[in-house]
């Protein structure tokens with residue numbers, strides 16, 4: 323772009339305006355947005371798998387209906403995000419191709435297994451809780467289509483979070499075995515949830531630039547702290563113990579002190595070596611391949627209708 327275009331871009335960003343698809347933008351800004359939005363979209367659709375695993379085994383009809391609706395919402399979030407990414411000049415097909423060939427990522431959290439029913443509650447409470455903490459600031463992201471998609475997604479995620487909390491509350495008020503199952507789920511999901519926020523700021527590749535561009539509004543560490551501050555009192559209400567002996571309120575800081583997640587584990591999981599990476603990708607690619615006839619039929623139907631409209 324020209325210097326003039328660049329000045330116009332920064333004038334919008336610096337005045338907290340929104341960049342729209344037709345505005346000139348630096349190529350690196352466009353690339354960063356495509357990376358983050360695609361990764362986010364991929365996370366939504368891969369994220370359907372761990373909970374989808376429990377749809378046929380939900381403990382009651384009511385729980386099953388709720389879980390089905392939640393997993394459908396996640397498919398919807400993926401669609402809003404792919405559509406928002408398409409405004410940057412990439413196609414959804416291409417983005418899926420990049421996912422399927424390991425050239426783009428999805429969130430580390432979805433590479434962990436859902437071993438019991440309590441895991442479904444823990445995902446809603448912790449994973450959706452972390453997602454909201456990270457995504458509410460994205461409603462003020464400098465790229466208009468992404469920011470607007472986030473508004474609706476955050477409303478739905480906050481319902482998902484309460485759903486998970488309520489499912490866990492039911493278990494913690496149940497039998498000793500049910501309570502133990504809820505505690506075990508918290509023990510396994512706590513640190514992977516903290517890792518969702520990404521590496522510490524000092525090791526974060528993109529944070530400084532993304533904050534300069536108004537894509538990210540806060541660093542990874544600040545959002546992780548916010549999540550701990552929000553979640554610790556909720557664990558008390560549930561009567562569950564967060565698996566961190568050093569977690570305690572620090573009056574001076576006005577925040578909870580806590581133990582950081584194992585970032586070596588995060589990088590291992592991101593690079594493909596988590597407990598379920600292979601299974602998640604195989605399932606995704608198989609679903610895509612088996613769904614080819616649906617895409618072909620939809621395209622043929624659209625072409626037929628277009629032809630009819632012409633006649």
Ligand code: FAQ
Pocket residue numbers: 357358361362363365366369370396427428429430431445449450453456517518519520521525526527528529532538542592
């Ligand atoms: N997993 O320089 P940074 C959901 C990568 S919620 C995998 O700090 P950035 C809802 C990062 O891409 C989950 N990769 O990166 C739901 C970068 O890689 P690269 C999805 C990670 O972008 C709930 C490198 O490490 N939410 O789906 C992770 O500035 C329940 C260096 O990191 C979003 O995607 C990780 N945890 O900050 C669905 C939110 N952390 O490209 C179903 C939007 C870092 O250099 C059920 N995304 N990496 O090779 C963001 O806010 C940001 O992208 C961050 C990372 C904060 C995730």
